[in-house]
Amino acid sequence: SQQGEEDPQALSIQEGENATMNCSYKTSINNLQWYRQNSGRGLVHLILIRSNEREKHSGRLRVTLDTSKKSSSLLITASRAADTASYFCATATPGGSYIPTFGRGTSLIVHP
Amino acid sequence: DTAVSQTPKYLVTQMGNDKSIKCEQNLGHDTMYWYKQDSKKFLKIMFSYNNKELIINETVPNRFSPKSPDKAHLNLHINSLELGDSAVYFCASADGGRTGNTIYFGEGSWLTVV
Numbered sequence: 483s484q485q486g487e488e489d490p491q492a493l494s495i496q497e498g499e500n501a502t503m504n505c506s507y508k509t510s511i512n513n514l515q516w517y518r519q520n521s522g523r524g525l526v527h528l529i530l531i532r533s534n535e536r537e538k539h540s541g542r543l544r545v546t547l548d549t550s551k552k553s554s555s556l557l558i559t560a561s562r563a564a565d566t567a568s569y570f571c572a573t574a575t576p577g578g579s580y581i582p583t584f585g586r587g588t589s590l591i592v593h594p
Numbered sequence: 595d596t597a598v599s600q601t602p603k604y605l606v607t608q609m610g611n612d613k614s615i616k617c618e619q620n621l622g623h624d625t626m627y628w629y630k631q632d633s634k635k636f637l638k639i640m641f642s643y644n645n646k647e648l649i650i651n652e653t654v655p656n657r658f659s660p661k662s663p664d665k666a667h668l669n670l671h672i673n674s675l676e677l678g679d680s681a682v683y684f685c686a687s688a689d690g691g692r693t694g695n696t697i698y699f700g701e702g703s704w705l706t707v708v
Contacts, residue, residue: 517697523701524598524702580625580688
């Protein structure tokens, strides 16, 4: 299994600003998913992008995928204090068992 | 109804003890997982269990053992607890082990070994 690595480790912004976090991985993938973890809670699925997709939107979320660079980015537009959380990417590789692997996430703080 | 539930949520125990964390999912999923999250929030896969096939992360000490009485349950048993086992343990499930399916997480079990 491979591991997604999120960058930056921490991000602090003001409400209304955009937040961008990145994910890099090492081998080919079927898809990449982004998850959110509020403090003291489990992870919750946000969005999935397949390897043949380059961009995907969901509400204020925009995800891009560059398979040539083995990287993805998550953009949260017009951030709100409620977006404060940790964000993780997970990758799924072709073949074999489905064992999503995560990194240590990006900790986002949105100041009101 | 909670999709993936795990108990207990908090567990404080002494070194050397044996403890179990229970996990149940009511989603009808075929695959269940245990993850460990350390103090730096790094989320590490421990086990994957699908149709009686157990895949173990080779870095997990054999003091840790998953036990699955049926498809809806995957409990985590830990023997001879050590201080370094203190962490948050997450149970999760996914449908059929197929790639691309959303993973559903429990709320975590906070284990503190003293």
